Amino acid sequence: MAFSSILVAIDINDHDHARSALEAARALSVSGAKVHILYVRYFLPVNYEGMITVDFDTQEIGEAQRLIDQWKVEFGLEKATFVSRRGRVRDEVLDEAQHIGADLIVIGSHQPSLSSRVLGSNAAAIVRNSPISVLIARQGKAA
Numbered sequence: 852m853a854f855s856s857i858l859v860a861i862d863i864n865d866h867d868h869a870r871s872a873l874e875a876a877r878a879l880s881v882s883g884a885k886v887h888i889l890y891v892r893y894f895l896p897v898n899y900e901g902m903i904t905v906d907f908d909t910q911e912i913g914e915a916q917r918l919i920d921q922w923k924v925e926f927g928l929e930k931a932t933f934v935s936r937r938g939r940v941r942d943e944v945l946d947e948a949q950h951i952g953a954d955l956i957v958i959g960s961h962q963p964s965l966s967s968r969v970l971g972s973n974a975a976a977i978v979r980n981s982p983i984s985v986l987i988a989r990q991g992k993a994a
Contacts, residue, residue: 853882853884854879854880854882854884854954854955855883855884855885855954856884856885856887856951856952856953856954856955857876857879857880857884857885857886857887857953857954857955857956857957858887858889858944858947858948858951858953858955858956858957859872859873859875859876859886859887859888859889859931859956859957859958860872860889860890860891860940860944860947860956860957860958860977861873861888861889861890861958861959862890862891862959863890863914863915863918863919865959867959867990868958868959868960868988868990869922869959870922870926870959870990871959871988871989871990872957872958872959872988873888873922873926873928873959874926874988875957875959875986875988876926876928876931876957877926877927877928879955879957879986880928884955885930885931885932886928886930886931886932887931887932887933887934887947887951887953888919888923888928888931888932888933888934889933889934889935889936889943889944889947890915890919890933890934890935890936891935891936891937891938891939891940891943891944892911892912892915892935892936892937893937894937894938894939908937911935912935915933915935916933916935919933934947940973940976940977941973941976941977941980944956944958944973944977945977945980945981948981948983953983954983954984955983955984955985955986956977956981956983956984956985956986957985957986957988958973958974958977958985958986958987958988959987959988959989959990960972960973960974960987960988960989974987
């Protein structure tokens, strides 16, 4: 199946899983699909406002952009777009997928543990609620 618009949702603080997702996106985009990279930043409670600098968001996005730019070159995804949002991961990923008209979401994720099976994880929440296909890219060697 060929995809035309792929959303790659990554956590820049989890390099291994981000790299797995980017590798999968590169393989799937060889047919000319547009790749969009999304990094959802942690939601900060309102009471943190007095504890952070005025330019905190700008600095955080800038740091993410520098890392994403390196990964785009490394994975041959120089034409990929990048956006960062702040909020609940599931909601932001699904909203961005709808916004760009994605027909596939790619997420790097760990092997589910008992606690994540019971309590859920971001990847599981996205899979359960997504109206489009979701690919979970696992880290490790293929057998």
